[in-house]
Amino acid sequence: MKTLKIAAIPGDGIGKEVVPAAIDVLNTVSDIHGGLTFDFTSFPWSCEYYLEHNKMMPDDGMERLQDFDSIFLGAVGDSNLVPDHISLWGLLIKIRREFDQVINIRPAKVMSGVRSPFINPKDFDIVVVRENSEGEYSAIGGNIYNGEDELAIQNAVFSRKGTERVMRYAFELAAKRKKHVTSATKSNGITYSMPFWDKIFKEIAKEYPEISTDSQHIDALSAFFVTRPERFDVIVASNLFGDILSDLGAAIMGNIGIAPSANINVNGKYPSMFEPVHGSAPDIVGKGIANPIGQIWTAKMMLDHFGEEDLGNTLLTVIESVTNDGILTPDLGGKHSTKEVTNEIIKRLIAVD
Amino acid sequence: MKTLKIAAIPGDGIGKEVVPAAIDVLNTVSDIHGGLTFDFTSFPWSCEYYLEHNKMMPDDGMERLQDFDSIFLGAVGDSNLVPDHISLWGLLIKIRREFDQVINIRPAKVMSGVRSPFINPKDFDIVVVRENSEGEYSAIGGNIYNGEDELAIQNAVFSRKGTERVMRYAFELAAKRKKHVTSATKSNGITYSMPFWDKIFKEIAKEYPEISTDSQHIDALSAFFVTRPERFDVIVASNLFGDILSDLGAAIMGNIGIAPSANINVNGKYPSMFEPVHGSAPDIVGKGIANPIGQIWTAKMMLDHFGEEDLGNTLLTVIESVTNDGILTPDLGGKHSTKEVTNEIIKRLIAVD
Ligand SMILES: CC(C)[C@H](C(=O)O)[C@@H](O)C(=O)O
Numbered sequence A, B: 001m002k003t004l005k006i007a008a009i010p011g012d013g014i015g016k017e018v019v020p021a022a023i024d025v026l027n028t029v030s031d032i033h034g035g036l037t038f039d040f041t042s043f044p045w046s047c048e049y050y051l052e053h054n055k056m057m058p059d060d061g062m063e064r065l066q067d068f069d070s071i072f073l074g075a076v077g078d079s080n081l082v083p084d085h086i087s088l089w090g091l092l093i094k095i096r097r098e099f100d101q102v103i104n105i106r107p108a109k110v111m112s113g114v115r116s117p118f119i120n121p122k123d124f125d126i127v128v129v130r131e132n133s134e135g136e137y138s139a140i141g142g143n144i145y146n147g148e149d150e151l152a153i154q155n156a157v158f159s160r161k162g163t164e165r166v167m168r169y170a171f172e173l174a175a176k177r178k179k180h181v182t183s184a185t186k187s188n189g190i191t192y193s194m195p196f197w198d199k200i201f202k203e204i205a206k207e208y209p210e211i212s213t214d215s216q217h218i219d220a221l222s223a224f225f226v227t228r229p230e231r232f233d234v235i236v237a238s239n240l241f242g243d244i245l246s247d248l249g250a251a252i253m254g255n256i257g258i259a260p261s262a263n264i265n266v267n268g269k270y271p272s273m274f275e276p277v278h279g280s281a282p283d284i285v286g287k288g289i290a291n292p293i294g295q296i297w298t299a300k301m302m303l304d305h306f307g308e309e310d311l312g313n314t315l316l317t318v319i320e321s322v323t324n325d326g327i328l329t330p331d332l333g334g335k336h337s338t339k340e341v342t343n344e345i346i347k348r349l350i351a352v353d
């Protein structure tokens, strides 16, 4: 009997609608599996929490999370309540960094029954491996002067350690897949960090002679990513470029509501965190129509992470059988509610058993 | 009789194929107009030039360009010959900066006869107004340490002056269009430069109460840009975000080969520069199949800039009549050569006369 202790942080907006849905699904997975139990503890940390406490989590928040096997997060941020950089750096990004979740994995693939907005979606299957701890997202910088001379400076920081680490992760992943890694760069415009990125990419590529590679500037890469997604396998990208590419991945899959992600701690010291790519979507909160698939597919990534790939694959197959039958929320052109989609997934999971 | 002195810099790769094509078109425009002549001087500055002279342009290159009415550029960069950051900062970016071409305008709209990769291409018509002199493209930064501690730092620099300037330009443009400006931000992840960007956007928006606005993070914005392009009018973006969005604009129009751009000098001290969005495309050089439309549409933007909007509009109408009749290069699914497309445009221009 294996019990996994999961910290659930629904966060803001539709996070509070899709996390409970995915927890129901995970409990069903546990029921059909027998030997696996999830022990969920829920934390109300969010922008609303901030309005009450003037912080996004209590002072001992990180300590309280530390002993969980993983963190299952919905969405953070509601700029009507709290400026985004405060809410994000106080919760989501804080956890990514303080728990050394240095790799962010974001798959994008054709989902049966989900109409991609593109003509002729070839059968693409991409994983964006995103650096998750440094790069363009730094807390280093500041402002100088007032009035017309005002200036803001932001430092992007790329370490050899962080860059090698994310690239090795991408090559190892590609070795198990179609054996190709594309590097997202912008060394023609950005003159220190990106040539450094390119240099390290060339070095690491030499360690993996069986993996083919190419390197593309983020502008052209973004364009090819949406028009020729079938050409890609694994893409390794900096924090910012990975962020952009993974939202584009969600777009070509059909909608941001279905895209999952995993923030992986690789040194074994802290829990990893699983969260969908979508945000808190304040515009549809409370309508019961949030797409639960991003969060449920994220649950599949968590199962994989715990070595339960068979269960993870079963769950993904069930998700696709539901989308394939047109049981879809409005964002995908359907008429079904969050609850209906979730219940259908649960029903079919039980039937698979 | 008006004579415009144009410095032509074909640059690298297909730049050398499409610039002469567009010059032929401009000469035809001059013939049909009567009162307008172009006086072209061509400069061979390119990566090949670099291999011979160890620089991208002669030491007095900028002085020689200074007295032209505008610069008409093809494409710069061929990383097989010269590292991109050297070729670009030695020519394209050097001209943008030293000639205070602080605004980069990049339209994206549905072109009749050009199959967009979308199932349901709505009738979109967007202009990306890109900051062109600072931001993430800075030459400030460096490396520290060797071996495993190696670190690269890159500074992004946003000035109030530069930020206000590009935003005002965007609002003025929107006032002549559908009266909406979208700001591309990433203030949830990037903590100094982007909140500064947001603050100035709010200030400038107040100066234009008749223009509606919204602000979107670049990840979500990129996704909406490709799936819901009809929702946008003018988008104002930093140097890097504008670069990415404009390539996405090219992608949703059908192909990067057709997208034009203008680098505008706003202080009246130096010439502006006109260049298509595409690069030098070394893979198709010499085959005679490069799409000339990006460069010819760029010529239209140059005509507009010189106050010849009627001629510019005639040229765009002719371009669209040619694409509409399926006279397309292979990148757009056609079978025609650079020459055939160009000659057809010339023929129809003469017929319009
Ligand atoms: C070649 C490169 C430096 C350039 C840029 O990023 O500005 C190009 O992509 C463009 O968009 O004009």
Ligand SMILES: CC(C)[C@H](C(=O)O)[C@@H](O)C(=O)O
Pocket: A076, A077, A088, A092, A093, A243, A277, B188, B189, B219
């Ligand atoms: C909310 C934001 C800070 C975050 C990011 O940019 O990392 C989000 O867009 C994501 O992709 O997880």
